[in-house]
Amino acid sequence: MSQTPISTRIDFNKPGIQWGTLNIPFSYNLSGWAQLQIPISTMARGEGPTVLLMAGNHGDEYPGQIAIMKLMKSLNLEEISGRIIFIPAINMPAAKAATRLSPLDGKNLNRSFPGNAEGTVTDIMAHYLTHEIFPNVDVVIDLHTGGRGVYFYPCAHMHLVENREQLRRMAAATEAYNTDFSFLYADIAGKGLLPVEAENMGKTVVTTEMGGGEVTNAAVHRLCQSGLQNVLIHLKVLAGQETSRVDLGLPPTRWIQALDAEDYIFSPESGIFESFVDVGADVSGDQPLGALHFLERPDREPTIIHAPSKGIAIAHRGPTLTSQGDILFCLAHDVDADVLKTFS
Incomplete structure (x- = not known):
């Protein structure tokens, strides 16, 4: 050392x-x-x-x-x-x-x-x-x-x-x-x-x-x-x-x-991101979380980002301008009661 x-x-x-x-x-x-x-x-x-x-x-x-x-x-x-x-x-x-x-x-x-x-x-x-x-x-x-x-x-x-x-x-x-x-x-x-x-x-x-x-x-x-x-x-x-x-x-x-990779939702392409859900909100499986819009193709329909499962939107993209691969949402889930028992 x-x-x-x-x-x-x-x-x-x-x-x-x-x-x-x-x-x-x-x-x-x-x-x-x-x-x-x-x-x-x-x-x-x-x-x-x-x-x-x-x-x-x-x-x-x-x-x-x-x-x-x-x-x-x-x-x-x-x-x-x-x-x-x-x-x-x-x-x-x-x-x-x-x-x-x-x-x-x-x-x-x-x-x-x-x-x-x-x-x-x-x-x-x-x-x-x-x-x-x-x-x-x-x-x-x-x-x-x-x-x-x-x-x-x-x-x-x-x-x-x-x-x-x-x-x-x-x-x-x-x-x-x-x-x-x-x-x-x-x-x-x-x-x-x-x-x-x-x-x-x-x-x-x-x-x-x-x-x-x-x-x-x-x-x-x-x-x-x-x-x-x-x-x-x-x-x-x-x-x-x-x-x-x-x-x-x-x-x-x-x-x-x-704790799973699927809980972290990344942008599939570049655009400007519109969030439909505020952080802290409970969401259902397949619920639309937001939309990617395309400045250079205003005629194109936005790409809708869906929740892969039910959970809590603990975090979402900050800036509106978004690049492919940027984090869009982190979707959390309630901790199992058996896990909570280990905390006490």
């Missing part, structure tokens, strides 16, 4: 509050000695879990970045039992460019694990998280939205993992986000995923999909921020009284899953 080239003045074993940067040597401007700096902060006091809290894995996903920046400035050290590591924009180049992929190397950080200390800046960051951060934390919280490409019904989500105790911890923390849906999802876009790397180390992993698109309404911001704080209280790293959905006058979270 190569040694990381990342340097920092943060001492992860030191109590108190620290502000600093993760520094990656990278000559991308006029100076041969330039570095890419990723802001990081830690708060540590007494005994308790160590929680890694990050967003901006994909740069164009901003609600989590805002939630972390607000939280790290608002907390008092006396509220902490354990340690929180805050990285509001883990993929800083992409966050500043409003892109999913890093503009420095064209790579997807979320698909770059376990990383490479001798690779590009994205590889180096993935390697640093894998070898320097993940082994020293108990919980990994990675906040996402659908970015500009996909709009999700705001939800917390997770993978199914084989270890029962780890599964129970993850399910309880996912529910603590207090979203209407708790979503089990599958990896359909290749390997190298950040949550999987942390899960394979036995960590409690919590992720979200807080909407998507260029516009984030106030309700999504509030949910992203309040849910995050409630999860930290649930984990007992932050003082306070955990709030349940019952306390909020809401029904229990609805556990749904999209």
Whole structure:
């Protein structure tokens, strides 16, 4: 294993509050000695879990970045039992460019694990998280939205993992986000995923999909921020009284899953997409979900996209302009009662 080239003045074993940067040597401007700096902060006091809290894995996903920046400035050290590591924009180049992929190397950080200390800046960051951060934390919280490409019904989500105790911890923390849906999802876009790397180390992993698109309404911001704080209280790293959905006058979270390839519906051709169904809606088998229209052939009848089965429209295409192969809908299904029993 190569040694990381990342340097920092943060001492992860030191109590108190620290502000600093993760520094990656990278000559991308006029100076041969330039570095890419990723802001990081830690708060540590007494005994308790160590929680890694990050967003901006994909740069164009901003609600989590805002939630972390607000939280790290608002907390008092006396509220902490354990340690929180805050990285509001883990993929800083992409966050500043409003892109999913890093503009420095064209790579997807979320698909770059376990990383490479001798690779590009994205590889180096993935390697640093894998070898320097993940082994020293108990919980990994990675906040996402659908970015500009996909709009999700705001939800917390997770993978199914084989270890029962780890599964129970993850399910309880996912529910603590207090979203209407708790979503089990599958990896359909290749390997190298950040949550999987942390899960394979036995960590409690919590992720979200807080909407998507260029516009984030106030309700999504509030949910992203309040849910995050409630999860930290649930984990007992932050003082306070955990709030349940019952306390909020809401029904229990609805556990749904999209674990089969058929649950992910892709565009068969290019066009402009009209959705017939809002996210969060129940749909029946063969129900029309939307239509592809063709600017260059306005005389042509649109292609109608049908649901392959009944389910819940948890996400759909974000931009109207659509290319062949773009995701149009993710269709989820209620989790079987026997599976739910494994969560408790």
